[in-house]
Amino acid sequence: MRQPTISDALHARRVLAGHLPPTPTWRYPALDATAEATVLVKHENVQPTGAFKVRGGIALLDAMDPAERDRGIVGYSTGNHAQSLAYAAALFGVRCTIVMPENPNPAKARAVAGFGAEVVEAGANFDQAREHAEMLAHAHGMNLISAANDPRIIAGVATVYLELFEQAPDLDVVVVPVGGGSGAAAACLVAAALAPSCEVIAVQSAASPAGHDSWRAGACLQRPNQTVADGLATGSGFELTQQIMRTHLTDFVLVDDAAIAAAQWVMMRDAHTLAEGAGAAALAAVLADPQRFAGRRVGVVCTGGNAAETEIRACATREHELASSA
């Protein structure tokens, strides 16, 4: 598969300029105090779909030729990739079917249907949903869209980091949550070109460590997939994103789901920001390792805000154990 380049990312930025404003990057004194670092939060939670993935969806559909668009697209997703494809498909007038694992996050399923895509619930998990989507795409001659293994999607996602390195040019490190790895691969691509001395650290849930274990092993592996942070829920490493991460990623760390929930709470308390689990995972990695980040300028990507209602209520009422209690 072709690797995306920095020119692809710059092209995607010109395409996206017609559809989405840049998202803000904010610093919060209370959050700096909790983290004992200078934390710059890149707010992808304010996208119209509530997550960064919409950048990849729009870049992908823009890059398709008319014949390809006419065939329609099929995606499989626990939610945010689905919303991205549904949103972009509506924008370009393309037919879109989304396969979600059974019992999806209801807020995400409603949003996908609301953007006008057809929602099919099939399979107990992400991998079974993928098999069903492959079957549908084959049966109907539609384009099957991977969540991360696509250079057009990575180029679109890379616009997050073009913006971030302009908004915060002197970052020491940027921390990126990983599912399939489009975000971390995009961060590597842009950092290598524009901020080569900035470290890129990836983070995944210890309950779904396939991306982490694949990166450490240097080969795509299958792993148990049990995180409740649905944006991070994948059971295998993705070839293209792993290749890119191998070239520039500084480190890949794991945090447990309780630490992610605690970081969600800190996002609410200190940054008045509602993050979904995956959207708080980067902050969780910072809070989990205070020595590593102390006194540094840290970019934390809040990748999404699509928390389910039950998740929001539980997060706000639970007592969280915080490593550093400011």
Ligand SMILES: *Cc1c(COP(=O)(O)O)cnc(C)c1O
């Ligand atoms: C998809 C997603 C991630 C992980 O991104 P990948 O590109 O799949 O690694 C992180 N956070 C949120 C909110 C997501 O939707």
